[in-house]
Amino acid sequence: MLRRRLNRWFGGEDRRVGSRTIYVGHRPCPANEVFIPPKFCDNRIVSSKYTVWNFLPKNLFEQFRRIANFYFLIIFLVQVIVDTPTSPVTSGLPLFFVITVTAIKQGYEDWLRHKADNEVNKYRVTVLEDGRRIQKESEKIKVGDVLEVEEDETFPCDLILLQSSRDDGTCFVTTASLDGESNHKTHYTVPDTERDVESLNATIECEQPQPDLYKFVGRMHIYKNNEEPSLRSLGPENLLLKGATLKNTQSICGVAVYTGMETKMALNYQGKSQKRSVVEKSINAFLLVYLCILVSKALVCTTLKYVWQSKPGQDEPWYNEKTLKEKETNLYLNMFTDFLSFMVLFNFIIPVSMYVTVEMQKFLGSFFISWDKDFFDSEIEEGALVNTSDLNEELGQVEYVFTDKTGTLTQNNMEFIECCIDGHQYKYRDASSEVDGFCVTDGPMNTVQQKAGREREELFLRALCLCHTVQVKESTEQGQGQDGRIDQVDGLMVDGQVVPPLQEQRGFIASSPDEIALVQGAMRYGFTFLGLESKTMKILNRANDVEMYELLHVLNFDPVRRRMSVIVRSISGETLLFCKGADSSIFPRVKQEEVEKIRMHVERNATDGYRTLCVAYKHLTAEEYDQVDSGLREARLALQDREEKLMAVYNQVETGMNLIGATAVEDRLQEEAAETMEALQGAGIKVWVLTGDKMETAKSTCYACRLFKRNTELLELTVRTLESPGKRREDRLHDLLLEYHKKTVQDAPPAKTRVARNWSSQDYGFIVDGATLSMVLNSSSENNLHDYKDLFLQICQNCTSVLCCRMAPLQKAQIVKMVKNSKGSPITLSIGDGANDVSMILEAHVGIGIKGKEGRQAVRNSDYAIPKLKHLKKLLLGHGHLYYVRIAHLVQYFFYKNLCFILPQFLYQFFCGCSQQPLYDAAYLTMYNICFTSMPILAYSLFEQHISIEMLLENATLYRQIGKNAMLRWGPFLYWTLLGVFHGLVFFFGVWFLFSNPALQDNGQAFGNWSYGTIVFTILVFTVTLKLALDTRHWTWINHFVIWGSLAFYVFFSFFWGGVIWPFLRQQRLYFVFANMLSSVSAWLVIIVLILLSLLPEILYVVLRKPRGPYARQKLVQSSAGGIQSPRSSARPLLMRTFSDESNTVS
Amino acid sequence: MMASSYSAKDEDGHITVSGPGGGTLRNKKPENTAFKQQRLPAWQPILTAGTVLPAFFIIGLIFIPIGIGLYVTSNNIKEFEIDYTGDDTSSPCYNCAKNFSWNNTKSCTCTIPFQLDQPYESNVFMYYGLSNFYQNHRRYVKSRDDSQLNGNIDSLKKPSKECEPYASIDNKPIAPCGAIANSMFNDTLTLFYNDPNGTSVPIPLTSTGIAWWTDKHVKFRNPVGTNSNLTAVFQGTVKPVNWHRPVYELDTDPENNGFINEDFIVWMRTAALPTFRKLYRIIQKKNNMAPTLPRGNYTLVVDYNYPVRSFEGRKRMILSTISWMGGKNPFLGIAYITVGSVCFFLGVVLLVIHHKYGNRNNSANISN
Secondary structure, X not given: OHHHHHHHHHHOOOOOOOEEEEEHHHOOOOOOOOOOOOOOOOOOOOOOOOOOOOHHHHHHHHHHOOHHXXXXXXXXXXXXXXXXXXXXXXXXXXXXHHHHHHHHHHHHHHHHHHHHHHHHHOOXXXXXXXXXXXXXXXXXXXXXXXXXXXXXXXXXXXXXXXXEOOOXXXXXXXXXXXXXXXXXXXXXXXXXXXXXXXXXXXXXXXXXXXXXXXXXXXXXXXXXXXXXXEEEEEOHHHEEOOOOEEEOOOEEEEEEXXXXXXXXXHHHOOOOOOOOOHHHHHHHHHHHHHHHHHHHHHHHHHHHHHHHXXXXXXXXXXXXXXXXXXXXXXXXXXXXXXXXXHHHHHHHHOOHHHHHHHHHHHHHHHHHHXXXXXXXXXXXXXXXXXXXXXXXXXXXXXXXXXXXXXXXXXXXXXXXXXXXXXXXXXEOOOOOEEEOOOOEEEOOOOOOOOOOOHHHHHHHHHHHHHOXXXXXXXXXXXXXXXXXXXXXXXXXXXXXXXXXXXXXXXXXXXXXXXXXXXXXXXXXXXXXXXXXXXXXXXXEOOOOOEEEEEEEEEEEEEXXXXXXXXXXXXXXXXXXXXXXXXXXXXXXXXXXXXXXXXHHHHHHHHHOOEEEEEEEXXXXXXXXXXHHHHHHHHHHHOOOOHHHHHHHHHHHHOOOEEEEEEEEEEEEEOOOHHHHHHHHHHOOOEEEEEOOOOHHHHHHHHHHOOOOOOOOEEEEEOHHHHOOOOOOHHHHHHHHHHHHHHHHHXXXXXXXXXXXXXXXXXXXXXXXXXXXXXXXXXXXXXXXXXXXXXXXHHHHHOOOEEEEEXXXXXXXXHHHHHHHOOOOOOOEEEEEOOHHHHHHXXXXXXXXXXXXXXXXXXXXXXXXXXXXXXXXXXXXXXHHHHHHHHHHHHHHHHHHHHHHHHHHHHHHHHHOOOOXXXXXXXXXXXXXXXXXXXXXXXXXXXXXXXXXHHHHHHOOOHHHHOOOOHHHOXXXXXXXXXXXXXXXXXXXXXXXXXXXXXXXXOOOOEOOHHHHHHHHHHHHHHHHHHHHHHHOOOEOHHHHHHHHHHHHHHHHHHHHHHHOOOOOOOOOOXXXXXXXXXXXXXXXXXXXXXXXXXXXXXXXXXXXXXXXXXXXXXXXXXXXXXXXXXXXXXXHHHHHHHHHHHHHHHO | OHHHHHOOOOOOOOOOOOOOOHHHHOOOOOOOOOOOOOOOOOEOOOOOHHHHHHHHHHHHHHHHHHHHHHHHHHHHOOEEEEXXXXXXXXXXXXXXXXXXXXXXXXXXXXXXXXEEOOXXXXXXXXXXXXXXXXXXXHHHHOOOOHHHHOOOHHHHHOOOHHHOOOOEEOOEEEXXXXXXXXXXXXXXXXXXXXXXXXXXXXXXXXXXXXXXXXXXXXXXXXXXXXXXXXXXXOOOOEOOOOOOOOHHHOOXXXXXXXXXXXXXXXXXXXXXOOOEEEEEEEEOOOOOOOOOEOOEEEXXXXXXXXXXXXXXXXXXXXXXXXXXXXXXXXXXXXXHHHHHHHHHHHHHHHHHHHHHHHHHHHHHHHHO
8 A cells, every 4th residue: 555655656646547659760550550640749848938929918917816916906906096195106116116027037037948948949859760860950859750869968858768889788878967866877778679770660658758757667569570569668777868968878769759848857847836934924914914904994094084074064174175076976985985095095004015025035045055155065066055045934943853864864875894694793804803792703804704604605795796786887987097897807807816995996886875885895705796798797706707697687676675686597507586675574585594593683783873684595496487587577568557566576586585694784974963963952853863774773873863862761662562462553552652642741741841851851762663653644544532643743742852764755754744734833844865855855844955875856856955964053053043033023024114104194194184195205105115114124134143153053042042933923023013003103193292383493484294294204214224223233334334324315315305396296295395304403303302212112122131131041051051961061061151251241 | 958947947926036046056165255154244232231221321311401401492482372263252353253255355354452471582473373274184285286386387277187176267277276275374464562652553574484495486486478477477367266366466576476475385385283373474573672572462453364163163373482493392392301311210220120130140150
C-alpha cells in the first residue's frame, strides 16, 4: 500500500492513463492496417505567459485578481463615478503606479522568457529524413523525427537513444541543468537498432508524458522484413532528456518521443505551490479589522450627516444651496453615495503603498541572505541561494525543525571503517593490534588477518566489488595522462605493485556515497574494481589478475526493499547473485544459523554510529537463472504496474541466500552539527530527525549531535518495544502510548514553570520507527476509542527531540503535515539534501535545501538553499530573527501611521457638518504614503538590527522572544492601534483648541481651513517619522539620510507646492499656506508641543521597559547556560557575564 | 540554459519577486562589503533612564517658563466682544433681524452702545465673528472658481461647474461666482467714540492690510480687459444674487476694488470651524502718547444686511489687540505649562525608580 502511495506521490496526481504510439521516422509499419499519423504537440517551448496582443488585458486581469488591487480599483471607480471629496487622482495615481511597475516587471520577465524560448525554439538541429540530413529549427521537430545530436549539444526534446558513435552502444550525458548532478550518466541504445537507423522500421509504445525525471516505461516493436516483430523494453536508461547535454560521445541518433511542453523538463517546471507566511496572514487579519473600522467610520458619518441635516436650516442654509441635480436625486441614493464618499475619504487607512513596501522589503531583504559571506562555502564555491523572498520572516518563527540525517546532520562523506566476515572482525588500521571482545583486529597494509577462511574473505571482497552500480570516472579531465581504463590497467600491470596513493585517486561515480566507500574499502584489501565494459565487470584481484564477470542483471536499490542485488556470471560459468542491504531486509532472507554471528557486530557498529550493510550471496542453478531471467524480462516489458511486477520477481529471487558478512561505514558529522543543534534547542526550536536509516545508527548520531543528552530519558516506540510476549501489537502500542503520554504530558509541570525547564525538569527524547508510525497513523480510523494520533502528537510535542527512523519519503512528509496541522499550527522547517527529502521540504512552511552530494533536487525544490547545516543557525537566529522583527514592525507601523493619518480627517467631519470635507489637501493625501513616510520605514525594515547579529547568534534564547508571532499578535496590534488613536486625537484636538481663535499671525490675520489641515499634517509627518526614529536602534548613514531627508523633502515640497499657482489645478488651496503657517509663532509652538506630547508615552514606554532589558536578558542567559552540560559550558557563563556587565555599564 | 529562464516565473499577478536568481551567484564569493554584510557602521542609541532623565528635566525646565510667558502674553491681550445678532427682544438689532428680507433695498441700521473698561494701547484689530456658519462645508468650500478670481477672462465669461448653483443667472455668468462669494459678509460696522463732552467721534478704520499679501497680489487679480475701467471689464456678467452692489463697486479705491477687495479676499479664505472670526478693520495707533482706544463709552453702528437667524447663527463684533503670538488664546500657555510639568514630574518619578532599581540591578550582578 505504501508502495502505491509512493508511486502516486512521485508520479503526480494527474497521471494520464494510456500510452502513445510513435512511428520511428514516420514510416508506416506493416502491422498496422491503417497508418494514422498521430497528432502530438510541436516542439515549441512556451514558457512565456503573454503575447504582444493579450499582454494588457491578461496582465491587468491577473493583477486585479489580487484582492488588494481589486479593492483599490473599486475605490478608484467610486471616485470616478460618484461625486467624492477627493479627486480620483489621489487613489488612482498610487494604484496606477503599482500596476504599472508590476506590469513592467512582469512584461520584462516575459520578454526574457520569450527570448529564452526563441533561443531554444530557433536552435538548429539535424534531422535525418529519408537518409538525408536536414537542418531544421528546433520548434519544427515532430514526435517520431530521428535526430542527430553531437557532442556537447543539448538534446532538443526527449529522445529514445537509437544509435551511438561509441562502440558499446552507450553514450554519456550530464544532467546538470536538470537536477544539478554534474556526473556523467550512461545511457544505452535500444538493442538491435544500432546498425540500421536509416532503414529502421519500428514503433514505440510508451506512457503518456509525466514529470518524473527518473521514470520511463515503454516498449519498441521492431519490424524486419516480414519477420515477426521483435519486442524491446525501454526504460529511463534509453531515454535522453531534453536539457541534458551529450558528453564524451561524438554523436548519437535518437527518435523524438516527447516534444515541446510535454517533455519531462517542461513538465517539471510548472511552478511550485506558493507558500504564504504567517505575517501575511496577520496582515490579512489586521486588514479586516481596519476594513471594519473604515466601514463603521463611514456608517457613523453617514448617520450623523442625516441626523444633522434633519435640523431645520442646517441642510441647506441660504448661503449654501444645493444644485438642482442634488435636490432631485432620491434620498436613499444620496445616502448611498454619501456612504461611498465617506469610504473614499477614509480609504487611505488601508494603503496601497503597504503592499508595495512589503514586497520591496522582501525582495531587497532577501539579497542580504545571498550576499552573506558567512554562507559561502569554499568547498563548493557557492553561497546561499534564495528561491523565494516571500518567507524571509518565517525564518524567525520556526518552532519545529525536521532534519534529514544523512548528508544533513552528517557529511555523507563515507569512509569504510571495518567489516566482518563470518563473525570475524576486520579493521583497517595503519598499525595497531587491538583486542576486543570478539577477535583480534590486525591490519597490516593490504593484508587481512587470516581469520575466516581465505575463500570466504575473497568471496566477500568480490561481492563488494561486484554488487554496486559504481562507474569509474574517465580521468581525461584530470590530465593525468590516463586516457582510459585500459591504459590505467596496463600501468598497474606493469607496476606490479599496487600503490595505494594512486589507487585513492581513482575516481568513482555512484548515486550513493556508501557504494563508493565500499568499493574503496575493497580496494584497500586488494580487490580493485576496474570498470564495466559492455556488460563485463573487471576486477583486479589480490594476485593482480584481472577477473571478468558478465553482468546479467542489476536488481536496483530502492528505499522500500532497502537492498540491491546483481546477478553475474563468472568465467567459469557459475551464476552468482550478490546482495547487499540493510540488516533488517537481509536477515530474514538468509539462513538463520548464520545470522547470530553477524548480528552482534552489526548492532555494535550501529551503536557506534556507523552505517551497516550486510552482504549475502547465492548460487543460481541454470534453471533457476532461466526462470529469473524470463521473469525479469517479462516484468520489464510490462507497461502497467511494471514496478510491482519487478518487485515481486526481486523478492522471489532474493531468498535463501548465504550471509557472508557485514560492513561498517562511517558517516562523519557535519561541521558544527552539534553546536547548531544545541543553538536551535536553546532557541526553543524542537528538532526532529527524520531518517530512513536504522534506529541504532540514527540514535548514535542524535547523541553525537547532542540532540539526546546523557540525562535525556528515551521513550521508544518501535517494532522492538512492541514485541512483547502474549500481547497483540495493537494492545502493546496502546499501553505504551498511554504510559508515555502520562509521563510527558500529564505529569509534566504546568506550562508556566516549563519556561525554565532546561535544568529543572526531565528531558524526554522520543524514538519512533516507520512501521510503528504507520500503525499509529492508520489506527485512528479503526479504533475510535483512542485517537492514537492525538496522543502521539502530544507526546512528541512534549519531548525535546524526536527521532523518527526507517522513514519512507512520504512518511517524512506525513509527519511534517501532522505537526503542521496540529493545534496552534506551529511553523515548521524541513532541511534536507536528497531527493528523498523533497516531499518534506515541499510540505513544510519553510523548506531548506543543503547543497550536498545527493544531487540538486532538494535545492531546486527548497525555498532557501545553504551549503552546510551549520549555516542554519545564522539563517534562523540571525537573519530570521531580524527579518521577522523588521517586517512585523513594518506592518504595525504602516497600520499605525495610516490610522493617525485618517483619524483627524474623521474627527473633522464632526465640525464640518459631516459633509465629507477633507482635512488635508489632495496633494498631501496622495503623497503621504508615497513620499513623505515611506522611505524611512523601508530603510528601517532593511537595515534595522535591534540586537546585533553576533549577540543573536550568541544568545539563542533571544529567538524565543519573537516566537509564536509575538510582535503581530492582537496585544501589540492593540497597542499600536491605541497609539495611533492617541496620536490622531492629539493632532486634531490640539490644533482645534488653537483654532478657537484663528487669528494666529502677529498682523492679526486669520487662518482658514487649509491652514488647519496643513498644521495637523505637519505635526503628523514629523511625529510619525520621529516615532520611527525612536524605534530605530541601528542608525546607519542610510537611516539618517532617509529619515532627515524625508522631513526635509516634506518641507521643501510644501514650499514648492504652495509657492506656485498651478495652472492644472482648479483650486489653489494651498497657495502660500505653508509659508504663512511658518510665519506664525503660534503654529511653531503648537507643532513642537504636540509632537512632544505625542511622543511622550512612547519615550516613557521605552525608558520603563529598557531598564528591565539587560536584567531579563541576563536571567535568560543564566537559564540557558545552566542547561548546557557539555564540557564547554564552563566557558559560556564567563562570556555571558562579560556581556551582562557590558549592558550594565551602558545603562 | 532553459532552467534559468524558467526560474523567473511567478504564477499569479503578484509582485512576488523570486529572489536573486541562482545563476549569477554561482561560483562567486559574495563581496565582503560592509553594506552587503549588514555591517555598516551604525550609531546605536540606547534610550535608558540615564539618558532620558536629563532630557525630561530640560524639557520641563524649558517648557514651563515658555508656557508661563505664553499665558501671561495671552492674558495681557485685551479683547472685547459684542454679540449683535438681535434674536433677543432687548437687543438693539432685534427689529433689523426680525424684519430682514432679501428684497429690502434700504439697509436697516442699529446702534449698540458699549463701554471699554481699559484703554487699548497698541493697534486694535476689529473682527467680525460668526457662529454655526459652516464655511467648511464641502459643498461650500469647493464652490468657487480660483481661475476666475485670478483674472482669467475665459473663466469670467464661463465660470467653472463647481460654482453651481451660483454660476450664472439667465445664462449670464456671475462674477464672482460660487456660494462663498455669494454669501460674502456685508454688514457694515462703524465705531464711534462717545467723548465725555457728549460729541460722538467716528473712529478711523483701515480696511487694507487685512488679507494675506500673496492673496491680494498674486492669487486674486482683476481681469484685465481692453481698458482699465473695471466696469467695462465686468460687462456681460451679473452680480451674485445676494449682493447689493456689483463687484466693481465694492470700494472706491481702485487698488481695493473688484476681486482684489480685501474684505472679499478675507471672506474667500474659508474658515476651519463653524465658529470663526475674520479680520474686518484695523484701528491704527495714531501717536505714541494717547491710547488707540481710550477707556470710555463707544457706539457700534451696524448696517444690518446679513441674516443668520435662519440657521441659528450668531454674529459678533470683536475688538482685540494682538501680540507676537496672535490673538488671545490661553490654550498654548496652558499646553506648555502642562506638558512641561508632566515632563518634570515624570523626571522625578523616573529618578526615584531608577535610583531604587539601579541598586537592585547591581546587587543581582554581584550575586552572579
